[in-house]
Amino acid sequence: MQVHAAHGYLLAQFLSPLSNKRTDKYRDGAIFVREICEAIRVAVPSSFVVGVKMNAGDYVAGGLTEEVALEQLAKLATCGVDYIEVSGGCERLLHFARYAPAYPRHSI
Numbered sequence: 001m002q003v004h005a006a007h008g009y010l011l012a013q014f015l016s017p018l019s020n021k022r023t024d025k026y027r028d029g030a031i032f033v034r035e036i037c038e039a040i041r042v043a044v045p046s047s048f049v050v051g052v053k054m055n056a057g058d059y060v061a062g063g064l065t066e067e068v069a070l071e072q073l074a075k076l077a078t079c080g081v082d083y084i085e086v087s088g089g090c091e092r093l094l095h096f097a098r099y100a101p102a103y104p105r106h107s108i
Contacts, residue, residue: 001040003081005033005054008090012055015072016090018063030072034079041080051083052076058090 005011013019014029026032033052040050054072058064069086076084 001044001048001050002085003033003037003040003050003052005052006087006090007055008058011036012064012090015054015069016058016064017068018058018060028075030075033072034076037076037079037081049082050080051085052081053085053087055090056086056088059088060090063090 003011005015008016008019011029011033014022014026014032016029020027020029033054037050037052044050054069054076055064056069057066073084073086
């Protein structure tokens with residue numbers, strides 16, 4: 001099973017500073033993704049393969065950077081998943097950008 005936390009889908013929105021404007025503990029979106037992965041790991045046998053797909057960067061202004069992605073990856077690497085697939089890019093976030101103040105629109 002793969003937890004999809006890339007390309008602007010719901011969990012990626014928690015990981016990206018462009019869309020995550022929360023003020024609670026989930027401001028660090030890796031916490032939310034980590035909790036999901038930990039809950040899955042508890043619910044399935046140890047032989048069941050569980051992974052996460054996340055962006056190395058959103059490649060849009062104000063989005064997830066490689067530096068922040070590396071910090072998030074370190075947090076996710078110890079949550080019981082068997083692999084982390086690293087992807088990148090997030091055109092979908094441009095559709096969510098209207099919720100982010102002062103976002104400079106540009107094409108990818």
